[in-house]
Amino acid sequence: MFYRLSGVYHTRYSATRQLWPIPADRWQIGAVAVLALAAPLYMSDLYLSSYLLPWLIFSAATLALTLLMGLAGQLHFGFGAVMAIGAYTSIHLARAGVPFELALLAAGLMAALIGCLFGAAALRVKGLYLVMATLAMQFLVDWVIVNVNAISGGAVATLQTPQVSYLFVPVASLTARYYLALLWAAIVTLLVLNIKRTSFGRALVAVRDKDFAAAVIGVNIFKYKLLAFFTSSFLGGVTGSILAFCFYQAVTPSQFNFDVTIQLVAMALVGGLGSVIGGFLGAGFVLLAPIVLLNLIARMTDAGWLNVSTTLMAHIPLMLYGAMIIGFLLFEPLGLAKIYDNARKYFLVWPFRHTQS
Amino acid sequence: MLACEKVSRWFGGVRALSDVSLDIQQGEIFGLVGPNGSGKTTLVNSITGFYPPQQGTIRFEGHTLNRVRPHRIASLGIARTFQNVALFKGMSVLDNILLGRHTFMHPSALASLFYWWWAEREEVAHRDKVEEIIDLLQLESVRDEPVEVIPLGMQKRVELARALAAEPRMLILDEPMAGMNQEEKEYMVRFVLDAKEALDLTVLLIEHHMDVISAICDRAVVLNNGEVIAQGPVLEAVRHPAVIAAYIGE
Numbered sequence: 001m002f003y004r005l006s007g008v009y010h011t012r013y014s015a016t017r018q019l020w021p022i023p024a025d026r027w028q029i030g031a032v033a034v035l036a037l038a039a040p041l042y043m044s045d046l047y048l049s050s051y052l053l054p055w056l057i058f059s060a061a062t063l064a065l066t067l068l069m070g071l072a073g074q075l076h077f078g079f080g081a082v083m084a085i086g087a088y089t090s091i092h093l094a095r096a097g098v099p100f101e102l103a104l105l106a107a108g109l110m111a112a113l114i115g116c117l118f119g120a121a122a123l124r125v126k127g128l129y130l131v132m133a134t135l136a137m138q139f140l141v142d143w144v145i146v147n148v149n150a151i152s153g154g155a156v157a158t159l160q161t162p163q164v165s166y167l168f169v170p171v172a173s174l175t176a177r178y179y180l181a182l183l184w185a186a187i188v189t190l191l192v193l194n195i196k197r198t199s200f201g202r203a204l205v206a207v208r209d210k211d212f213a214a215a216v217i218g219v220n221i222f223k224y225k226l227l228a229f230f231t232s233s234f235l236g237g238v239t240g241s242i243l244a245f246c247f248y249q250a251v252t253p254s255q256f257n258f259d260v261t262i263q264l265v266a267m268a269l270v271g272g273l274g275s276v277i278g279g280f281l282g283a284g285f286v287l288l289a290p291i292v293l294l295n296l297i298a299r300m301t302d303a304g305w306l307n308v309s310t311t312l313m314a315h316i317p318l319m320l321y322g323a324m325i326i327g328f329l330l331f332e333p334l335g336l337a338k339i340y341d342n343a344r345k346y347f348l349v350w351p352f353r354h355t356q357s
Numbered sequence: 358m359l360a361c362e363k364v365s366r367w368f369g370g371v372r373a374l375s376d377v378s379l380d381i382q383q384g385e386i387f388g389l390v391g392p393n394g395s396g397k398t399t400l401v402n403s404i405t406g407f408y409p410p411q412q413g414t415i416r417f418e419g420h421t422l423n424r425v426r427p428h429r430i431a432s433l434g435i436a437r438t439f440q441n442v443a444l445f446k447g448m449s450v451l452d453n454i455l456l457g458r459h460t461f462m463h464p465s466a467l468a469s470l471f472y473w474w475w476a477e478r479e480e481v482a483h484r485d486k487v488e489e490i491i492d493l494l495q496l497e498s499v500r501d502e503p504v505e506v507i508p509l510g511m512q513k514r515v516e517l518a519r520a521l522a523a524e525p526r527m528l529i530l531d532e533p534m535a536g537m538n539q540e541e542k543e544y545m546v547r548f549v550l551d552a553k554e555a556l557d558l559t560v561l562l563i564e565h566h567m568d569v570i571s572a573i574c575d576r577a578v579v580l581n582n583g584e585v586i587a588q589g590p591v592l593e594a595v596r597h598p599a600v601i602a603a604y605i606g607e
């Protein structure tokens with residue numbers, strides 16, 4: 001129908017390497033871009049601020065994480081801490097009067113530096129040991145933030161974000177915050193897409209798949225593992241600060257605790273490791289599924305069909321993530337992205353049954 | 358060009374290489390033969406930095422390779438293929454060969470972010486080089502296939518292409534014709550000879566097929582239990598009584 005490979009001829013190498021070689025894909029992307037840009041016009045403030053905004057920001061965070069876990073194959077169970085470092089760095093700098101653009105950059109750099117420090121463990125250890133090293137990062141950073149009053153302002157304190165402006169636009173109104181988040185999500189998306197089609201991404205995947213074969217063609221394994229940690233943590237740090245400034249408009253330790261880390265891992269896994277579309281799908285699914293489920297259960301208890309205590313209610317989302325991670329690992333390790341891809345390929349060859357790639 | 362002097366390597370109590378010395382001249386095809394487990398792959402792993410020798414020295418064009426890490430050795434101009442094909446699954450043939458260009462490229466996240474102004478030109482320039490090699494090894498028909506779906510003989514050819522993409526001066530082939538039928542073998546020999554001519558290579562060839570070794574090698578070394586039991590011009594080396602004894606098992 002509209003998805004067709006036949007009839008698309010490329011005469012230059014750059015054309016064969018474009019992001020969306022199929023015209024129908026380009027149309028889709030264009031439509032999504034228009035919808036996203038026009039969202040403040042047709043969407044109610046409630047939906048914009050409590051669904052679309054966090055979805056964009058968490059998608060960016062998932063993409064940052066999937067760059068590390070999916071492309072580079074380095075497990076990271078401390079990504080909440082990475083985002084926390086970014087958020088706290090930028091809020092303190094912004095409060096001290098540093099321009100917001102610079103504060104964002106510093107947030108990224110600080111997260112990248114500390115992320116690399118713990119990532120250095122990845123040079124020596126793999127798999128479960130790396131999970132332990134990054135878990136240690138999560139708890140260490142959490143502990144430092146909570147216990148050093150200069151950072152958190154006290155264990156249960158909440159720091160309000162100061163009034164800042166980005167590229168001369170004040171980041172205060174919902175619309176401004178939405179567009180900043182959209183801009184950042186777009187940048188991260190393009191970055192990850194481009195990394196995947198250039199030498200940097202190939203080197204990361206090579207180190208992930210067969211490190212000895214990567215070394216034999218000249219890839220410095222240590223360097224690329226560290227670069228993966230650096231890039232991913234940089235993006236995570238900036239995303240943490242965007243989350244603080246655009247969504248919460250405040251910073252408090254619990255925004256970045258272990259639960260958030262698990263949520264991010266779930267988003268990356270459910271979406272499909274290493275996939276960009278999967279980052280968006282996974283983030284959307286993990287954010288929305290508990291809401292839908294909780295509403296459902298609340299209705300059922302109201303109707304008297306079920307009797308669920310409020311404490312159990314609070315644990316349902318966590319149980320759900322666990323079940324989802326296990327379920328996807330067992331039945332569709334490539335995640336929602338694979339399901340999307342299957343559907344797309346079905347249309348690509350319709351009415352025939354098979355594709356070659 | 359490449360010289361090993363009294364190279365020894367142990368694995369636990371097993372002495373996989375003992376006092377192996379050889380000297381490969383610029384421009385020759387040098388054969389390395391020996392029964393299974395005689396230490397051929399171990400020698401290659403020592404040269405390419407995976408298992409540095411515990412005794413002896415390995416020199417390549419004036420560099421001592423003993424303490425050099427594998428990726429540095431690659432950029433000195435030594436490329437190799439593996440006995441068990443070591444391609445990157447899930448990537449296309451093209452991407453695998455492009456990875457061979459790694460040492461000439463400047464990968465960075467920033468260059469990727471500004472793809473259209475920065476990385477694209479480099480990608481296209483190296484694509485041109487890769488297409489030359491695809492042409493040389495006749496891989497056009499599988500260019501965009503994922504490597505795991507193509508036949509083994511083809512995969513070995515892709516691995517050769519990836520090694521050639523690095524523009525090495527020395528090429529080490531670890532049993533490039535293992536598991537191939539006669540026709541595929543002949544193709545492979547042709548490609549190795551073509552590549553050697555076109556790219557001015559020195560080749561170290563490990564093979565069990567003696568017909569291939571005798572046909573295309575200039576000189577050869579025969580290993581048995583990690584020791585050199587014969588070396589010299591290829592026909593002399595492979596017909597040495599000690600070699601025949603080693604193969605037949607005395």
Ligand SMILES: Nc1ncnc2c1ncn2[C@@H]1O[C@H](COP(=O)(O)OP(=O)(O)OP(=O)(O)O)[C@@H](O)[C@H]1O
Pocket residue numbers: 368371373391392393394395396397398399400440
């Ligand atoms: N990583 C290792 N750890 C322990 N022992 C090893 C290792 N690599 C090789 N060996 C031992 O070294 C000896 C030589 O093995 P090698 O693989 O070099 O033989 P080969 O000549 O390549 O044989 P083949 O023709 O079967 O490929 C064998 O006894 C093998 O068991």
Ligand SMILES: [Mg+2]
Pocket residue numbers: 397398399440
């Ligand atoms: Mg071997």
